[in-house]
Amino acid sequence: MIGITNSDLLPFSQFQSNVDTWLRNSILPYYPAARITCITVGAEVTESPGNASALVVPAMHNVLVALKKVGLHKKIKVSSTHSLGVLSRSFPPSAGAFNSSHAFFLKPMLEFLAENQSPFMIDIYPYYAYRDSPNNVSLDYALFESSSEVIDPNTGLLYTNMFDAQIDAIYFALMALNFRTIKVMVTETGWPSKGSSKEKAATPDNAQTYNTNLIRHVINNSGTPAKLGEELDIYIFSLFNENRKPGIESERNWGLFYPDQTSVYNLDFSGKGVLEMPANKNSTSFNGTTWCIASSNASQLDLQNAIDWACGSGNVDCSAIQPSQPCFEPDTLVSHASYAFNSYYQQNGATDVACSFGGTGVKSRQGSKL
Template sequence: MATVFKLIFAVSMLFTLLVFCRGSIVGVCYGRNADDLPTPDKVAELVQQHNIKYLRIYDSNIQVLKAFANTGVELMVGIPNSDLLALSQFQSNADSWLKNSILPYYPATKITYITVGAEVTESPNNASAQVVPAMHNVLTALKKVGLHRRIKVSSTHSLGVLSRSYPPSAGAFNSSHAFFLKPMLEFLAENQSPFMINIYPYYAYRDSPNNVSLDYALFESSSEVIDPNTGLLYTNMFDAQIDALYFALMALNFRTINVMVTETGWPSKGSPKEKAATPDNAQTYNTNLIRHVINNSGTPAKPGEELDVYIFSLFNENRKPGLESERNWGLFYPDQTSVYNLDFKGRGVVDVPKNSTFTGFNGTTWCIASSNVSQLDLQSALDWACGPGNVDCSAIQPSQPCFEPDTLISHASYAFNSYYQQNGASDVACSFGGAGVKVDKDPSYDNCLYMTTGTNKTAASNTTAMASTSSSSPSQIEVFVWASRFLLMTFLGLLNIA
């Protein structure tokens, strides 16, 4: 009997370690407020093609849930505000909703979160009082079928739930929401569910450009904003807003609740007064966001803290009301073509505006592919570089360091840069019929190293050098491997003792 208990203990420790080492994730919001979107089946194919592993949907649409069965994509399913009254009044309503909307599709469709209401404090018909009772009823329904540990229950909020967010250390919740926030926070803490927040630095910049710099909103700032109370240094607004929420939680003594960003992003098009709503700014924000998140950078107040983030949104939605920007947050057009290039693994190159001129560190520049040209022109330029251009393109072949991400723009960027560096790094060498652009940021990633002028280094030959110059601190994978071995040895030791 003692051996069985020791086995259970060791296995539970291993599962705990697996969760601990998961790392931050980046998902995408799949809104459907449009009349020209592809069918859910087509959307499921698109999502898989672009390595999107996590998706937020705003209701429990049957066709959507069916489409993502057996795809491995994890879904966050929403309960609309219009359903809160019924679910908050009677447990039987929550039981029926779960039975009809979730259980027929689970576990073939991976559902990991249920969001009860969305930004209720911002809705015209404030349903705040109904949120927590509905959350309790949904959780009870999950407990009845044994899914309460696999599917977490929470609710999403706008940053307007805070009355103060600057400086971050002075972050505080709006007292007018206290009547429902306190029981909600108690629910989240007790059930180890995250506080879900929607954060948009774009709006902060758009509405107050004299107080917020564009670079600070885009993760591009070279200067720092100092919190006068803590001395913490902030180089971007995203971190500052997240920390304001953490400090608000700590002020109420809810220190164990994690934060999850359920919406953030940047529009690619806006009205004449929304000059910052451009494809280049949207690409810059989301690319920098992804890198920031998957590197587990954390925030100044929570360094190294995991933070799950969902980018808004998958498609442009033509039926959304308001300014032009409201209909142009999508990563994809309804015809499934990309609005701009984005790598969800955080490893791809960042494209820049065509005809831009840069001067890099010590004059170093690189040449990458532009997303402003057609796929046909890009493919032709890549074929020329790897053929008559005499570029060694072995590094972008399958299983080689620069093959992933397996996209035309990434492969072309590596080939363009190799040709550019081998031919004197001149403007002409980065032309490629208008398909190439010069940048001053090293596009290298992981073990894929982009050469510079005067070197013949390839990505494959530099794998060892890359590893030797990396940070001396162990990676999550190294920690996981070490800890797994430790637990395995401990487990075997326990069996021997028994």
């Protein structure tokens, strides 16, 4: 996804030649080797100072014209990203409504999106909902970990996490304006791993939990309560911590990696919810209700035999514990066996039988450390 900055909105909205030149220099030399699927025209313009909003739709039209000239308008979509502040109300989700002060540019933009089958792009951060209103939003609800449900009184729909509720608020806001075919794309979401003294929830464990659960939720294609089974396109923010970014401490700590390319914490992008390695690699943490780990009393021979079976006849994908792969460290039989055991356990219904491994496997509750 390629972004056109807010500072470029004026020249892009005024002259088609500016957009044609930009496309020729910044897109065509790299396409299709770079799999560019979207061009975002402006970023969170309703949050930016000045009157940039009025420039968005004209610039979007010019970008579309430029793409049509080179025959890429059906392969590269044109849209613009928004913060959740574009809504005047988001709870309950069924009452989701766009801020009326943005109507002058939102309606023509939504018409553009519907006509060209482009997505509505939104940046969603349950972290902020919890941080700013901890008395009304539980941490578990923000982290996809809640065992209770929030009921939308208007629809009766049940919500177990803030992420789904915020997305559905967008869908209901779109439907309220009779835009029922536009899909929602989440262009930013994530959780900070470090914050100021007042940001107690900004920790590596919470960041890992949020993104792990997010990935599992998306890959399962479960959709949201209002859009069951609807596929979601999600972009995790962000790849790297931004060590020079101004603002409070959390602003610099949303990344999966430090600027020196070492990992803040690791993620299983397969969505299987298997063993996750924390950044310090001195312990192995488990996220979930129950997990199957290797017994510390098992012999090395028994553990190796159990690993061989799990990764062979047990059909467990053990590529992640191979040398140089994400879960290879710590390089111990106990750690590798725990990965293989839990993978098999989760894939086979998390039953007692699936955690036997000849007596070398033991079940562990959420939060256990090895």
